[in-house]
Amino acid sequence: MSESKLEQKVKEIGEQGLLQKLHRFCPPDIIGDDAAVIQTLPEQSLIVTTDVLVEGVHFSDRTTSPEDAGWRAAAANLSDLAAMGATPLGITVGLAVNGDTPVSWVEKLYQGMNHCLQIYHTPIVGGDVVRSPINTISITAFGQANPNCILRRGNAQPGYAIVVTGIHGASKAGLELLLNPEIGKTLSDTEKNTLIKAHQRPKPRFDILPILSEILSSQSPIPIAGMDSSDGLADAILQICNFSKVGAKIERSQLPTPPAFLNWLSLQQSIEWVLYGGEDFELVLCLPPEIAESLVEKLGEESAIIGKITKEKTVQLIDSTGNYPDENLSLTQGFQHF
Amino acid sequence: MSESKLEQKVKEIGEQGLLQKLHRFCPPDIIGDDAAVIQTLPEQSLIVTTDVLVEGVHFSDRTTSPEDAGWRAAAANLSDLAAMGATPLGITVGLAVNGDTPVSWVEKLYQGMNHCLQIYHTPIVGGDVVRSPINTISITAFGQANPNCILRRGNAQPGYAIVVTGIHGASKAGLELLLNPEIGKTLSDTEKNTLIKAHQRPKPRFDILPILSEILSSQSPIPIAGMDSSDGLADAILQICNFSKVGAKIERSQLPTPPAFLNWLSLQQSIEWVLYGGEDFELVLCLPPEIAESLVEKLGEESAIIGKITKEKTVQLIDSTGNYPDENLSLTQGFQHF
Numbered sequence: 260m261s262e263s264k265l266e267q268k269v270k271e272i273g274e275q276g277l278l279q280k281l282h283r284f285c286p287p288d289i290i291g292d293d294a295a296v297i298q299t300l301p302e303q304s305l306i307v308t309t310d311v312l313v314e315g316v317h318f319s320d321r322t323t324s325p326e327d328a329g330w331r332a333a334a335a336n337l338s339d340l341a342a343m344g345a346t347p348l349g350i351t352v353g354l355a356v357n358g359d360t361p362v363s364w365v366e367k368l369y370q371g372m373n374h375c376l377q378i379y380h381t382p383i384v385g386g387d388v389v390r391s392p393i394n395t396i397s398i399t400a401f402g403q404a405n406p407n408c409i410l411r412r413g414n415a416q417p418g419y420a421i422v423v424t425g426i427h428g429a430s431k432a433g434l435e436l437l438l439n440p441e442i443g444k445t446l447s448d449t450e451k452n453t454l455i456k457a458h459q460r461p462k463p464r465f466d467i468l469p470i471l472s473e474i475l476s477s478q479s480p481i482p483i484a485g486m487d488s489s490d491g492l493a494d495a496i497l498q499i500c501n502f503s504k505v506g507a508k509i510e511r512s513q514l515p516t517p518p519a520f521l522n523w524l525s526l527q528q529s530i531e532w533v534l535y536g537g538e539d540f541e542l543v544l545c546l547p548p549e550i551a552e553s554l555v556e557k558l559g560e561e562s563a564i565i566g567k568i569t570k571e572k573t574v575q576l577i578d579s580t581g582n583y584p585d586e587n588l589s590l591t592q593g594f595q596h597f
Numbered sequence: 598m599s600e601s602k603l604e605q606k607v608k609e610i611g612e613q614g615l616l617q618k619l620h621r622f623c624p625p626d627i628i629g630d631d632a633a634v635i636q637t638l639p640e641q642s643l644i645v646t647t648d649v650l651v652e653g654v655h656f657s658d659r660t661t662s663p664e665d666a667g668w669r670a671a672a673a674n675l676s677d678l679a680a681m682g683a684t685p686l687g688i689t690v691g692l693a694v695n696g697d698t699p700v701s702w703v704e705k706l707y708q709g710m711n712h713c714l715q716i717y718h719t720p721i722v723g724g725d726v727v728r729s730p731i732n733t734i735s736i737t738a739f740g741q742a743n744p745n746c747i748l749r750r751g752n753a754q755p756g757y758a759i760v761v762t763g764i765h766g767a768s769k770a771g772l773e774l775l776l777n778p779e780i781g782k783t784l785s786d787t788e789k790n791t792l793i794k795a796h797q798r799p800k801p802r803f804d805i806l807p808i809l810s811e812i813l814s815s816q817s818p819i820p821i822a823g824m825d826s827s828d829g830l831a832d833a834i835l836q837i838c839n840f841s842k843v844g845a846k847i848e849r850s851q852l853p854t855p856p857a858f859l860n861w862l863s864l865q866q867s868i869e870w871v872l873y874g875g876e877d878f879e880l881v882l883c884l885p886p887e888i889a890e891s892l893v894e895k896l897g898e899e900s901a902i903i904g905k906i907t908k909e910k911t912v913q914l915i916d917s918t919g920n921y922p923d924e925n926l927s928l929t930q931g932f933q934h935f
Contacts, residue, residue, distance in 0.1 A: 294644045
């Protein structure tokens with residue numbers, strides 16, 4: 260950081276100085292009061308979600324620019340709304356910041372958040388800025404959803420098809436390429452950039468909601484299970500099965516995998532990143548097979564029906580071609596410990 | 598901490614283990630999905646506020662038990678809702694926690710939050726638990742308010758009376774007594790406990806809202822300015838004047854002061870804690886004089902009309918008895934810097 264001598268630090272402008280600089284990222288009419296005022300639609304339910312990201316634990320300068328950290332923080336929260344079938348209304352940002360942090364770092368963080376939020380017409384409606392030894396970003400996102408169309412983990416039923424809305428493993432591969440560039444030496448620049456971009460700029464899948472809503476509009480109300488795959492695809496399937504008290508059979512060959520994995524990774528490494536890599540922010544949906552087929556047709560080729568919900572409560576990875584033995588999926592591989 | 602050897606630590610049970618222990622503080626129907634679902638009343642606006650508290654900056658074991666830290670964190674957020682004229686719907690809690698923290702500390706923190714929240718029938722509807730070198734609590738509270746009755750900083754008008762709903766300076770005095778018990782040697786135990794309690798267990802003033810609403814129900818809609826005094830009484834008055842583009846004259850003798858201050862503190866020390874001490878979580882309201890009088894009559898003797906809003910934009914502390922010269926209030930004394 261050659262510019263560090265000239266760089267203004269947070270402690271030099273204080274909490275109020277920093278707040279003033281951040282005001283430009285908020286709609287002007289919401290600044291100043293103890294809380295933000297938001298209009299909701301009368302027939303909708305309020306949907307609320309919170310995520311906390313800690314520097315050195317969830318993001319670091321080594322792999323993530325402040326713009327990307329901001330984008331990812333916003334995207335992760337919006338993805339939780341999409342996973343409930345909700346459209347976003349706004350977010351609040353609680354920032355705990357070390358006084359030695361450059362002011363420009365904080366501004367870039369908010370720029371990154373705003374770039375992501377603007378795509379989904381979502382304002383930063385409020386927040387808090389405090390000092391702390393460790394930079395920590397805490398976002399609460401809220402949205403609204405038709406109470407009859409909320410996607411819930413507990414809604415899966417035996418016979419339902421399991422849909423994923425896009426490829427998995429790309430974000431993990433992108434992170435590994437950032438940490439160890441040498442592992443990508445056989446990849447083309449395009450392949451590398453696609454994977455790194457998947458890690459740095461994930462997109463919450465709000466685009467699914469109107470498509471799903473259109474398919475469902477011709478039907479009587481049907482409970483649909485949904486979750487995002489932020490903690491890994493295997494985790495999402497296991498959570499849905501656990502909450503719905505069902506099991507699943509997942510067809511190995513149907514898992515949408517980044518094309519770059521084919522000649523690059525061992526099959527074992529590939530399936531591990533696809534199932535346990537995490538942070539792809541796709542949706543995992545469980546719904547009746549005929550609706551699943553219409554949905555996948557409209558979503559295009561990166562989406563897929565990857566298996567089906569079963570009455571037996573085990574979650575199995577199967578291979579219809581008979582090349583691999585059946586495996587039970589387990590949560591332990593995808594878990595984060597203190 | 599003689600029990601520290603036996604004490605289970607957060608890192609020993611992991612994120613999922615801790616989450617499971619914390620589930621008992623949430624309503625059972627909201628656990629498990631990516632986000633919480635909340636019903637709002639159709640004719641109400643959504644009100645949202647966020648606060649971040651960092652261990653060692655905003656609370657410390659030296660002056661604050663985990664129960665008190667939890668209570669204060671919840672109370673501070675609820676107070677922001679009360680200051681907008683909103684009734685609470687729920688809060689989310691983002692907890693970043695060091696792995697060496699005793700599990701019981703986290704449980705006591707949530708117990709303290711819940712004790713405060715239960716008084717106002719407010720559930721913890723969701724949140725996040727992550728690891729961090731520094732314990733950090735980030736709360737987002739949301740409530741609802743009649744859009745015509747929202748209290749805003751920018752609503753003060755010349756001629757309005759300024760009401761405070763209770764005494765100021767008690768929380769600061771309580772904190773100082775915890776930090777330096779010897780300064781309280783001339784105080785009775787009751788006096789000391791009252792001041793310490795004011796610091797440890799502040800109460801958001803939701804009780805004001807129905808009283809205000811009843812007084813206003815016989816009137817045509819009137820814009821009322823309001824703010825809580827969490828950052829100090831002077832700060833609240835100055836913020837309201839700044840946002841309303843008005844000034845104020847505050848009558849020194851009318852400031853509701855803890856009775857214990859009289860024979861304990863110098864007049865200078867007393868007025869400093871009353872104006873700049875902060876964290877009393879009372880409301881500062883600006884409204885037409887006749888409504889102010891009805892309000893203070895109903896609220897009882899700890900509330901007071903402390904001055905009036907003026908067209909001239911200075912905020913003056915005046916003394917009608919002529920014992921003290923007029924003083925201009927300034928924000929700089931009440932400010933927190935990085």
